[in-house]
Amino acid sequence: MSALVDTWKQFICRACGLIYDEEQxxxxxxxxxxxxxxxxxxxxxxxxxxxTKVDFEPFVQREAAPSCAPVGxxxxxxxxxxxxxxxxxxxxxxxxxxxxxxxxxxxSACVGNLYHKPELSVALSRGITADAIVRESANDAAKRxxxxxxxxxxxxxxxxxxxxxxxxxxxxxxTKLILAQGAKPILPPEFPAHLCWRVNDLAGWxxxxxxxxxxxxxxxxxxxxxxxxxxxxxxxxxxxxxxxxDRQTLPLGGLLPTQAAERLKASQLKCGIDYIGGVQVAKITxxxxxxxxxxxxxxxxxxxxxxxxxxxxxTENRLARIAGLEFERGIKVNPATLRTSSPDVFAxxxxxSLDGMACRFIEPIAKQARAIAHEALGIPxxxxxxxxPVIRLKTRSLPIEIHGSPRxxxxxxxxxxxxxxxxxxxxxxxxxxxxxxxxSNKAA
Amino acid sequence: xxxxxxxxxxxPGAEPTLMEQVQQISRGPLAKLANTIDHDxxxxxxxxxxLGASGALGIHLNRYGNRFDLALTAMNEVTxxxxxxxxxxxxxxVCGLYMEQSGNPALLARLDAHAKGKTFGGTALSxxxxxxxxxxxxxxxxxxxxxxxxxxxxxxxxxxxAKGQYCGAIAKxxxxxxxxxxxxxxxxxIDDTVDLGTCPDFSxxxxxxxxxxxxxxxxxxxDNLIADPAxxxxxKIRSAFVLLQAGMATGxxxxxxxxxxxxxxxxxxxxxxxxxxxxxxxxELDELNSRVARLALTPYDxxxxxxxxxxxxxxxxxxxxxxxxxxxxxxxxARGYLKSAAPQRRIxxxxxxxxxxxxxxxxxxxxxxxxxxEMPK
Numbered sequence: 001m002s003a004l005v006d007t008w009k010q011f012i013c014r015a016c017g018l019i020y021d022e023e024q025x026x027x028x029x030x031x032x033x034x035x036x037x038x039x040x041x042x043x044x045x046x047x048x049x050x051x052t053k054v055d056f057e058p059f060v061q062r063e064a065a066p067s068c069a070p071v072g073x074x075x076x077x078x079x080x081x082x083x084x085x086x087x088x089x090x091x092x093x094x095x096x097x098x099x100x101x102x103x104x105x106x107x108s109a110c111v112g113n114l115y116h117k118p119e120l121s122v123a124l125s126r127g128i129t130a131d132a133i134v135r136e137s138a139n140d141a142a143k144r145x146x147x148x149x150x151x152x153x154x155x156x157x158x159x160x161x162x163x164x165x166x167x168x169x170x171x172x173x174x175t176k177l178i179l180a181q182g183a184k185p186i187l188p189p190e191f192p193a194h195l196c197w198r199v200n201d202l203a204g205w206x207x208x209x210x211x212x213x214x215x216x217x218x219x220x221x222x223x224x225x226x227x228x229x230x231x232x233x234x235x236x237x238x239x240x241x242x243x244x245x246d247r248q249t250l251p252l253g254g255l256l257p258t259q260a261a262e263r264l265k266a267s268q269l270k271c272g273i274d275y276i277g278g279v280q281v282a283k284i285t286x287x288x289x290x291x292x293x294x295x296x297x298x299x300x301x302x303x304x305x306x307x308x309x310x311x312x313x314x315t316e317n318r319l320a321r322i323a324g325l326e327f328e329r330g331i332k333v334n335p336a337t338l339r340t341s342s343p344d345v346f347a348x349x350x351x352x353s354l355d356g357m358a359c360r361f362i363e364p365i366a367k368q369a370r371a372i373a374h375e376a377l378g379i380p381x382x383x384x385x386x387x388x389p390v391i392r393l394k395t396r397s398l399p400i401e402i403h404g405s406p407r408x409x410x411x412x413x414x415x416x417x418x419x420x421x422x423x424x425x426x427x428x429x430x431x432x433x434x435x436x437x438x439x440s441n442k443a444a
Numbered sequence: 445x446x447x448x449x450x451x452x453x454x455x456p457g458a459e460p461t462l463m464e465q466v467q468q469i470s471r472g473p474l475a476k477l478a479n480t481i482d483h484d485x486x487x488x489x490x491x492x493x494x495l496g497a498s499g500a501l502g503i504h505l506n507r508y509g510n511r512f513d514l515a516l517t518a519m520n521e522v523t524x525x526x527x528x529x530x531x532x533x534x535x536x537x538v539c540g541l542y543m544e545q546s547g548n549p550a551l552l553a554r555l556d557a558h559a560k561g562k563t564f565g566g567t568a569l570s571x572x573x574x575x576x577x578x579x580x581x582x583x584x585x586x587x588x589x590x591x592x593x594x595x596x597x598x599x600x601x602x603x604x605x606a607k608g609q610y611c612g613a614i615a616k617x618x619x620x621x622x623x624x625x626x627x628x629x630x631x632x633x634i635d636d637t638v639d640l641g642t643c644p645d646f647s648x649x650x651x652x653x654x655x656x657x658x659x660x661x662x663x664x665x666x667d668n669l670i671a672d673p674a675x676x677x678x679x680k681i682r683s684a685f686v687l688l689q690a691g692m693a694t695g696x697x698x699x700x701x702x703x704x705x706x707x708x709x710x711x712x713x714x715x716x717x718x719x720x721x722x723x724x725x726x727x728e729l730d731e732l733n734s735r736v737a738r739l740a741l742t743p744y745d746x747x748x749x750x751x752x753x754x755x756x757x758x759x760x761x762x763x764x765x766x767x768x769x770x771x772x773x774x775x776x777x778a779r780g781y782l783k784s785a786a787p788q789r790r791i792x793x794x795x796x797x798x799x800x801x802x803x804x805x806x807x808x809x810x811x812x813x814x815x816x817x818e819m820p821k
Contacts, residue, residue, distance in 0.1 A: 109815070154815040156756040159731050166756055168812040171763060184817075193818035207819050306820075318749055322735075 087349025496561010523695025693761025
């Protein structure tokens with residue numbers, strides 16, 4: 001490495017984990033490569049989540065753990081982590097921070113490379129490929145953190161009494177088990193798996209990206225929730241003809257009040273997104289030559305080159321059922337300790353439910369991982385306190401920010417409104433609740 | 445932890461009579477024959493006939509109560525004394541299952557004699573099962589002829605067959621251009637047109653009457669068809685087929701625990717330095733038994749999740765049998781290594797459970813295949 005390159009620094013967004021690299025800059029926001037962090041204007045926003053410069057801190061790659069010895073036979077089998085997404089790797093990092101010696105085994109159904117999942121919502125229009133999204137290979141991370149890694153390995157069974165986890169590469173003993181398997185995209189029977197993409201991990205995204213990189217194509221996204229809306233904008237910006245389909249009459253209709261959703265729909269139209277609301281998919285047919293058709297229950301037929309199902313996520317209950325773990329829309333965990341109904345089994349991330357509610361956001365994961373690491377190692381401190389994360393939609397043509405959890409029965413009140421900007425809050429039982437910002441109050 | 449229900453405790457009533465009879469056969473005449481079967485390759489059709497008369501070979505069939513739990517308990521009890529005979533029971537049980545599930549009146553007419561151990565038949569589905577899982581390609585090839593099919597091909601080893609006996613088999617039906625149109629499943633009657641060739645000696649599991657089966661334009665008529673096409677039929681019975689094998693694995697583990705306990709009074713003072721001791725094995729076996737008992741309630745559940753659970757239980761059984769039989773020999777020491785001793789024989793039997801279709805590697809392959817998410821290409 002040359003002395004010059006050595007001096008480039010990196011800064012990490014505390015809110016979403018995006019890394020600003022001085023060498024790369026952020027050309028999309030007008031920061032040319034080589035822009036020093038201190039030279040970034042104060043009103044610059046994180047390209048991923050929209051927070052400002054003050055929410056960034058220097059990013060320092062952690063040194064290798066003192067002990068990288070392979071885990072051999074031992075009296076205590078150590079900690080086994082299932083899932084090598086953000087949550088699984090966060091758990092591993094948190095444990096290694098507290099204990100350099102304890103054996104850790106990580107089991108991943110995919111190749112397990114480290115990447116930042118929110119980037120998948122904006123990567124296509126930036127022309128980024130899967131290789132560039134990978135921050136660290138699974139092997140490098142395993143070496144750095146002293147982890148025994150099983151990739152492309154599926155967990156098939158769990159016996160909590162005998163502390164045995166059964167996988168497609170054999171059975172493993174554990175002292176503590178951490179489940180971080182995430183959630184899976186919902187795919188109703190009328191959506192054949194071989195005709196519908198799901199973008200919930202790098203592999204799924206990458207398959208679609210390779211197809212879309214060939215030429216501008218017609219893409220239908222079914223489901224206008226947060227992910228569906230973000231992808232629709234990203235794909236449209238990348239030059240594709242996007243149709244967004246939902247049962248709700250307006251995009252994000254289940255979450256936003258009508259005034260806000262109308263603005264989103266208008267903004268999507270400007271981006272070239274064709275929103276078809278109030279319809280339900282009845283049938284998907286392969287027409288051959290790469291063309292598929294979607295038929296709605298009201299008889300509308302849409303012909304496209306690709307279909308993306310973005311209907312929502314659900315946690316599989318198979319493992320919980322086999323192991324007898326309590327399950328309610330996710331693996332039930334103690335909200336402070338993230339312990340499941342079985343004492344030596346913890347869970348975090350997209351696969352858990354806290355007081356019956358799933359919380360599928362990035363921000364809580366690192367805190368959950370720290371709480372689990374302390375509990376699992378018997379070190380006091382760091383109980384998890386759940387707070388609803390601020391929702392920032394990565395729809396850059398119309399930024400949307402939600403504080404708190406909007407409730408279906410709440411009443412939305414406009415606080416501030418002009419052509420480009422809308423602020424509302426929700427009154428629930430006479431009390432102000434969630435706050436919503438749509439658009440930008442900067443001069444247009 | 446879990447106090448696992450033993451299969452036989454699930455429903456009291458008339459069953460003790462059946463299980464008492466099976467126990468009497470297993471611990472009496474079969475135990476005496478175990479070495480003759482293992483060393484000399486004696487094919488214990490007399491024992492199988494007794495088991496049939498007791499009702500143990502038909503109890504899993506719908507017409508006799510659909511009691512998979514009892515079929516598994518019986519296989520467990522028999523395997524405890526002799527793994528080869530336990531395997532013969534499985535072959536015989538699944539053959540009966542094919543006949544009954546076929547719904548073919550000609551085969552249903554033969555089912556009583558089969559279930560009562562008056563006639564005998566096995567299964568030649570190892571190659572087709574691996575074919576359907578994408579592991580190898582189909583050996584038997586069929587072509588349509590008036591009134592049925594003509595089948596040709598050679599399978600290397602098929603057990604529990606002999607002249608005058610039969611087995612379930614599958615062939616791919618080829619079009620004139622050599623492409624495959626579909627598969628058929630049929631009961632292969634081993635008559636004079638079927639060539640049985642001697643197999644090389646195996647290191648264990650002798651006495652199972654295992655032969656190379658060679659067919660040359662063997663005619664399959666309406667009366668022998670189990671399923672045409674075969675694939676939907678296999679999807680229906682695949683869990684039951686694999687689940688029934690669990691009785692062999694648990695029988696070996698139970699037998700091994702028996703052997704460890706047997707020497708505890710004399711060798712306990714040194715044996716406690718060993719791992720995989722009786723309590724550990726028993727706890728793992730209880731956990732497995734409780735899962736298998738639950739799966740045995742709905743053996744024809746054709747869902748993917750259910751099949752994965754069955755494959756997992758089958759794999760766990762094979763792995764536990766390997767550990768338990770190994771441990772039993774270490775616990776018994778030289779006495780378990782005698783040529784006449786059960787622990788050394790059970791090690792070879794456990795290896796068989798681990799490699800017979802579906803072998804541990806096939807089970808893992810299939811579970812991984814089923815769990816992988818399908819995406820557009």
